[in-house]
Structures are given as C-alpha cells and as structure tokens.
Amino acid sequence: MAARHWCAVNWFLRNWDQVAIALWEHVVISATSLAIAFALSLAIGIWAARHERVYRLALAASGILYTIPTLAFLALLIPLVGLGRTNAIVCMVAFSLMILIRNVAAGLRGVAPEAIEAATGMGMSAGEILRKVELPLALPVIVAGLRIATVTVISVAVVAAYVNAGGLGTLIFAGISNDHAPKIWSGALTACALAIVADAALARLELAAKRRAE
Amino acid sequence: MLLAEAWQFVVDHPQRFADALGTHVALSAAALALAIAIAVPAGIALAGTRRAAQLAIAAANVGRTVPSLAVLALVMPVLGTGFAPALFALTLLALPPILINTYTAVREVDPDVVDAARGVGMSAAEIVRKVELPLALPVVFAGIRTAAVQVISGAVLAAYIGGGGLGDFITTGIAMMALPQLVVGAVPATLLAIGTDRLFGALQHVLTPRPLRLP
Numbered sequence: 001m002a003a004r005h006w007c008a009v010n011w012f013l014r015n016w017d018q019v020a021i022a023l024w025e026h027v028v029i030s031a032t033s034l035a036i037a038f039a040l041s042l043a044i045g046i047w048a049a050r051h052e053r054v055y056r057l058a059l060a061a062s063g064i065l066y067t068i069p070t071l072a073f074l075a076l077l078i079p080l081v082g083l084g085r086t087n088a089i090v091c092m093v094a095f096s097l098m099i100l101i102r103n104v105a106a107g108l109r110g111v112a113p114e115a116i117e118a119a120t121g122m123g124m125s126a127g128e129i130l131r132k133v134e135l136p137l138a139l140p141v142i143v144a145g146l147r148i149a150t151v152t153v154i155s156v157a158v159v160a161a162y163v164n165a166g167g168l169g170t171l172i173f174a175g176i177s178n179d180h181a182p183k184i185w186s187g188a189l190t191a192c193a194l195a196i197v198a199d200a201a202l203a204r205l206e207l208a209a210k211r212r213a214e
Numbered sequence: 215m216l217l218a219e220a221w222q223f224v225v226d227h228p229q230r231f232a233d234a235l236g237t238h239v240a241l242s243a244a245a246l247a248l249a250i251a252i253a254v255p256a257g258i259a260l261a262g263t264r265r266a267a268q269l270a271i272a273a274a275n276v277g278r279t280v281p282s283l284a285v286l287a288l289v290m291p292v293l294g295t296g297f298a299p300a301l302f303a304l305t306l307l308a309l310p311p312i313l314i315n316t317y318t319a320v321r322e323v324d325p326d327v328v329d330a331a332r333g334v335g336m337s338a339a340e341i342v343r344k345v346e347l348p349l350a351l352p353v354v355f356a357g358i359r360t361a362a363v364q365v366i367s368g369a370v371l372a373a374y375i376g377g378g379g380l381g382d383f384i385t386t387g388i389a390m391m392a393l394p395q396l397v398v399g400a401v402p403a404t405l406l407a408i409g410t411d412r413l414f415g416a417l418q419h420v421l422t423p424r425p426l427r428l429p
Binding site: 159 | 276278279280281283285290291367370374375387388393397404
C-alpha cells in the first residue's frame, strides 16, 4: 500500500507538466463559463429583483436546469452542439444560473429602502442608484452566490472531460480506462485542491465585500 | 426522431432498461438511507458539543466543495469497482448536506420557545416530540432533499467505476456515438432527479408546521 502511494507521488512529480496543463485548461473553461453565467445572471437578476413574476419564472426555469444530472446534461447537449468545449461551457453556464440569479435578486431585494430613498433625495438617477447604492450594498450576497457557483462549475468541469472538454477530468478518465491509479489520484486530488482553494479565496472576498457594505 | 429511436431501444431491451433503472434507484436509495442513518444522529449529537462540532462542520464544508467525480474516482483504487464501492462513495457525498442541516436545525430551535413549552408544563419528552422535532424537521429535510438530488446525479457517474445504473447507457452511448442509447440513459436520469426533487419538496412542505409554511 505504501509503495503504491509512493508510486502516485512519483508519477505526479515526473508528469507535473501534464497535470499543470490539465489544471490550466480546467481553470480556463471554469472561468469562461463563470464570466458568461455572471453577465447573464446580473441582467436577469436585476430584472427579477423588480418584478415578482420574472423572479418566479427565472428561478423555476434555472432550478430545473440545476437539478439535471451533470452527465445526463452533457450527453443531451451532444445531439445539439456535439462534443468539445462548447458543450461543456453551455452545461456549466446552465448549472450556475440558478445560484447566481437567486443571489443577485436576493441581494438587491435586501437593500434597505431608506438607502434608496436617501439616494433619490440626493437627486441620483435610477441607473446611478443601481450602480452606486444598490449593487455595492448587495455585493456580499452576490459574491456568496459566485462562491457556490464557482465550486459547482469546477465540479462539473471534471465530468466535462468525458465530452472532450479537457481539464483535470482527462487524467481521471485516462486513469480509470488504463487502470492506472497514480493518474486517478493526481487528477482527482488536484481537482479537490482547486475547489477548496477557490472556495477559500472567494470566502475571503465575501468577507471583504461584507466589511465594505457595512 | 431521436426520442422515437430511444423509445424503440427501450422496447427492444426491456430487461436491460429495467435492470439499469432498478440499480440506479437501489444505489441512490441505499446511499441516502445510509447517509441519513449516520448524519442525522451525528448532527444531533454534535449540536450539544462545541469543539467537536466546529471540527466536524468545517470538515463537512470542505467535503461539500469536493467534486463528485473526484470522490468516486478516489474510491476506485482503494476499494475497486462495482456496486459496493459506488455505494460507499455516494454515501460520502450525501453526508455533508444532511449533517450541516441537522446540526443547524437543532442549534437554531429558539430557546424561548422551549422555555415557553416548559412553562406550560410539558415534560422533556413532550418538548422533544411536540416542539423541538417539528421545528427542526423541515430544515433537516431540506438537507435530505439536497442530498437526494446529489446522490441521483452522482449515481449517473457511478457507471465509470462499474456501479451500473442509467449512466451505463450514457457512457456506452458516448463511446459508440450511439445517440439513441445516450438518450435512453440521460432522459430517465433527468426525470428521476427532477421527480425526486419535487417529491421531497412536497414532503418538506407537509412536514413543516402549518404556521411556518411558505405561501
């Protein structure tokens, strides 16, 4: 057993460049998906915060997307967009919409009406109020959503290697099909580390946003 | 067209489909049951402690961030392939949401409400049964609901480590680029996940004491 563990460490050290490339691909597809999802959710969330019916509809629809099993989602996209990175990114965006829209809307709805009244009294326009008052005050809740979405997206990206999207899942699948444990360990543990580090980093950002909003 | 071909596949292989669906449900239900049996008592026990609780909740929070496929993949080199290793991995995945919600639910029962119950002459057993449990149950159940959906999604991935289930159709479908087969796995898995979420949502509503229900 100890020899096998040593073997995994050894493999990792000899092939760290391969792991680094997979990690980089993983970060790139995750970040791309998050950026697209965040832009969409910000628009939909702002709209939903002001209209109850839009809010309910957006959450019901994105909630269904969120419930679909990852691999089933990736598979169902194949007839539509084929294999590869596009497939993975569409799936990852769809997965993070519910969390992001919910938190953007919840953050904006939680802004104290007095703050908005005060801003109106100072003669700010609706756009200025949104940019200078509402969004900064809603930021902690929005960042909290971004944090959950990031962890979710990193997790989905592991599975996305199966539809040829690249990333750390590539190592896991190669390891499973060749029965090569060191590859599985390297891919899986690096993916875990990435998720944990991203979560911790965004937790600090959340705290900073909270301090600023107060 | 694709759906019709997928339907034809099910009609042609009823036994294979029934077996895969059966394995999927059995694997998910067993993992959820095991996780409930472990995490609910553990959450209740932890609510009474301080040090142990901080450690366990921190561990559960880290556990929650770990990618599902990574957990399944890490179990394989140690326990091998098949139903049992898949069950073990899925149980691990289901633990954190149930543990965190149970702990939070028990902790957050308002002490004033418990005091009031004592004031009207309820015994300790009555307080647990009539006050604490009804107040905590909806939150515990919310955790179980999250875990259930997660386990059904995870069980699709269990096909990679020989756990069987609907994921088998998806992986062979992708490997052979046989789109109808892929649909045979993906559509029922999706419906199963959405159905479970709805069912548990309805149960959660029923378990919530009337005055606390959301409209």
